[in-house]
Amino acid sequence: MSSSPFRLCLLPGDGIGPEVVDAAVTVLREVARRHGLALETSTHLIGGCAVRATGKPLPEETLQAALGSNAVLLGAVGAPEFDKEPPARKPETGLLAIRKALNCFANLRPVFRIAGAGATPVKDEIVEGTDFVVVRELTGSLYFAEPRGFGPERGWAQNTMKYTVEEIERLARVSFELARGRRKKLTSVDKANVLETSQLWREVFVRVGKEYGDVELSHLYVDNCAMQIILRPREFDVIATENLFGDILSDEAGVLAGSLGMLPSASLGGQVGLYEPVHGSAPDIAGKGLANPTGAILSVAMLLRHSWGQEQAAQQVERAVRAVLQRGVRTKDIAGGGAAVSTGEMTQAVVGAL
Ligand code: IPM
Numbered sequence: 001m002s003s004s005p006f007r008l009c010l011l012p013g014d015g016i017g018p019e020v021v022d023a024a025v026t027v028l029r030e031v032a033r034r035h036g037l038a039l040e041t042s043t044h045l046i047g048g049c050a051v052r053a054t055g056k057p058l059p060e061e062t063l064q065a066a067l068g069s070n071a072v073l074l075g076a077v078g079a080p081e082f083d084k085e086p087p088a089r090k091p092e093t094g095l096l097a098i099r100k101a102l103n104c105f106a107n108l109r110p111v112f113r114i115a116g117a118g119a120t121p122v123k124d125e126i127v128e129g130t131d132f133v134v135v136r137e138l139t140g141s142l143y144f145a146e147p148r149g150f151g152p153e154r155g156w157a158q159n160t161m162k163y164t165v166e167e168i169e170r171l172a173r174v175s176f177e178l179a180r181g182r183r184k185k186l187t188s189v190d191k192a193n194v195l196e197t198s199q200l201w202r203e204v205f206v207r208v209g210k211e212y213g214d215v216e217l218s219h220l221y222v223d224n225c226a227m228q229i230i231l232r233p234r235e236f237d238v239i240a241t242e243n244l245f246g247d248i249l250s251d252e253a254g255v256l257a258g259s260l261g262m263l264p265s266a267s268l269g270g271q272v273g274l275y276e277p278v279h280g281s282a283p284d285i286a287g288k289g290l291a292n293p294t295g296a297i298l299s300v301a302m303l304l305r306h307s308w309g310q311e312q313a314a315q316q317v318e319r320a321v322r323a324v325l326q327r328g329v330r331t332k333d334i335a336g337g338g339a340a341v342s343t344g345e346m347t348q349a350v351v352g353a354l
């Protein structure tokens with residue numbers, strides 16, 4: 001191990017976050033050991049636990065640690081006790097702030113169906129073979145753009161859907177590049193029949209698409225897309241869309257995978273990549289060993305690929321997860337009432353299959 005260690009910043013967060021991060025790091029350490037890769041981790045507070053300890057959902061110390069790392073692995077944020085708190089004390093504010101601070105504008109959310117994984121209400125003949133990626137714009141639009149807030153006496157409230165050409169263009173490039181390395185089909189999702197932001201979005205995608213003649217670009221309205229994802233999921237390869245549309249569509253797509261607990265994500269664009277499972281903090285099952293660590297473990301595979309440059313190790317993790325699921329090892333969320341293993345058992349099964 002001659003090169004300097006890879007510095008991984010761990011932000012377990014709230015609810016089941018710590019359990020799934022623990023699982024993912026167990027797998028990452030094992031795969032790193034096997035490949036002779038040096039890994040150095042440090043753990044910091046974000047979300048509700050950070051508000052409890054410091055009064056802030058993203059303490060300065062955490063932000064500096066993240067900025068100084070090679071990559072960040074985040075569990076989940078959110079706890080019901082903060083529901084009525086002002087934005088400055090909401091766990092979610094910490095998550096949005098770190099995405100913005102790291103300039104992670106492109107959020108890749110792969111949606112795949114592992115054959116026979118069960119647990120989805122969608123018929124097998126529709127769902128088997130599903131393999132697409134949602135590229136969600138992550139640092140603009142309704143989540144961030146100004147003006148926002150409440151009017152006098154909360155008589156009204158507003159958020160702003162706004163995109164600059166530059167914001168759309170960089171997201172388009174990430175999406176076209178990704179499609180180029182896959183099945184070369186890109187679906188841009190918008191609401192151009194109603195929204196100006198979507199009309200601009202479409203124009204920019206069409207223009208950038210001229211540089212990617214090998215990629216087939218098509219457009220869908222988001223309402224139609226929500227339907228097509230369930231009716232014909234195999235048709236999709238890469239779906240590129242704005243922040244809120246991507247938030248909604250990726251949860252919907254979780255149904256195809258069997259559970260939201262299955263899905264990983266990578267947020268790219270800045271110097272430091274941010275990796276997190278798509279699922280939330282699930283406070284109702286926290287600390288019980290019931291959480292599905294698959295989304296977090298597959299996030300580590302994405303980290304190996306996109307931030308560490310270890311494609312072979314990434315594929316090794318993905319193969320191990322697939323093998324374990326095909327053997328019928330199931331956490332409760334995907335067991336469909338059948339025999340289920342704990343978070344720890346699932347993790348050990350993946351380690352064993354590496
Ligand atoms: C997600 C989550 C977050 C989002 C919440 C927790 C702020 O739903 O990552 O999809 O809306 O982006």
Ligand code: MG
Pocket residue numbers: 247248251
């Ligand atoms: Mg979401």
